[in-house]
Amino acid sequence: MESALLNLDLPSSLVMKAEKEIQEIAARRDRDVQAFKDMIQKEESLDACLDDRFLIRFLRARKYNHDRALRMLKTYYAMKAAYPTLFTQLQPSLLTSVWSQNIYHGLTDQDDEGRSVSILQLGLWDPSVSSVEEMFRAVLACLEYASMDPSIQVCGVVGIFDCKGLAFHHAKHFTPSLAQKGASVLKDCFPIRFKGIHVLNEPLIVDMLFSMLKPFLSTKILTRFHFHGENLESLHQHVPKRILPCLYGGEKPTLDGSYHLQKLMDFEQWLKDLDNYGYQSKVPAKKVLNSGKGNIFTRYFFS
Structure with missing residues (x-):
């Protein structure tokens, strides 16, 4: 991934907000990210980007609930595999x-x-x-x-x-x-x-x-x-x-x-690189998208 991306650190004014709203503990953040990586690497058929700056987005979006963050990451990649015309080739050019x-x-x-x-x-x-x-x-x-x-x-x-x-x-x-x-x-x-x-x-x-x-x-x-x-x-x-x-x-x-x-x-190359990761076929992606979903989901998802 592009090395010029933003780092993980928050402005000092947001450290307390992050702790209160998304349960981020600054002193524990690196361990949380590593634990998330360990979970991802156990996923068969998934070649995920393991850049800390990429992964922390999922932990923060799911308030450091690792299981929910993993579910979101898998769905993120499953959507790319199942519907490339919508979820890939995001380069501005x-x-x-x-x-x-x-x-x-x-x-x-x-x-x-x-x-x-x-x-x-x-x-x-x-x-x-x-x-x-x-x-x-x-x-x-x-x-x-x-x-x-x-x-x-x-x-x-x-x-x-x-x-x-x-x-x-x-x-x-x-x-x-x-x-x-x-x-x-x-x-x-x-x-x-x-x-x-x-x-x-x-x-x-x-x-x-x-x-x-x-x-x-x-x-x-x-x-x-x-x-x-x-x-x-x-x-x-x-x-x-x-x-x-x-x-x-x-x-x-x-x-x-x-x-x-x-x-x-300025993010052109980084957006292009996103397509280098994910599920290599639609089969495991469909399993992710079908798991735990009701009929109203599956009726339209693969139409």
Whole structure:
């Protein structure tokens, strides 16, 4: 893996927060990571990346519960093996058709809880320019980049989905199978803490899309969805105006995704290297994805 990645250490201001919220004990961290490695190396058919900076994401996402962290890691790799068109080839250079539409924006400042905030202007997506699979991969690439920041590993992320302009020619690309995979990213296969999901300017068609997604989500994740319509004051109760662009009633200039995109481009090789690891066939991956899941999961997962 790329050697220039961020290290494991937290800013001093977050050490106590990490201990309280995710049960990270700084003096025990190295032993916890090694114990996690030992568990992973006992997994047959799984060739996982063992870089400490990669693995600690899973421990922090699962509050140092090693069994749950292992389950997430196995699901992370199983998704890659089962659905490579969605979960592999995340290099920014392969997704230029998405970036050119200026859909994704990572805000430069954190909210009052230290969380990273991103905005997706879904109505700007042109399906004739980039496929829904490319859109999915672009979001994953951004999440992979964000999840390597130790501060984000502790504080989590907030997403704002601006649905202005979203219409049937967009919605027809969102299938139940895709909805399930998106839900899996939110709840059990990606090592990042989703702390809030805010939906703005939603047309009626969003109700249909959300009803497709809802059965796959946990009660905990559902409580983190907020639908604001055109009410920016409602959004400001959750996301401070000081970090928002003026388009959303904030104090920052107009959205500009170029800075974030350049940071992402700097991770090109690391994102490419991610595909060097994982399950070597779909057989063990399917066993992981089928284990402990109900019919509603398996009905759509392999469709």
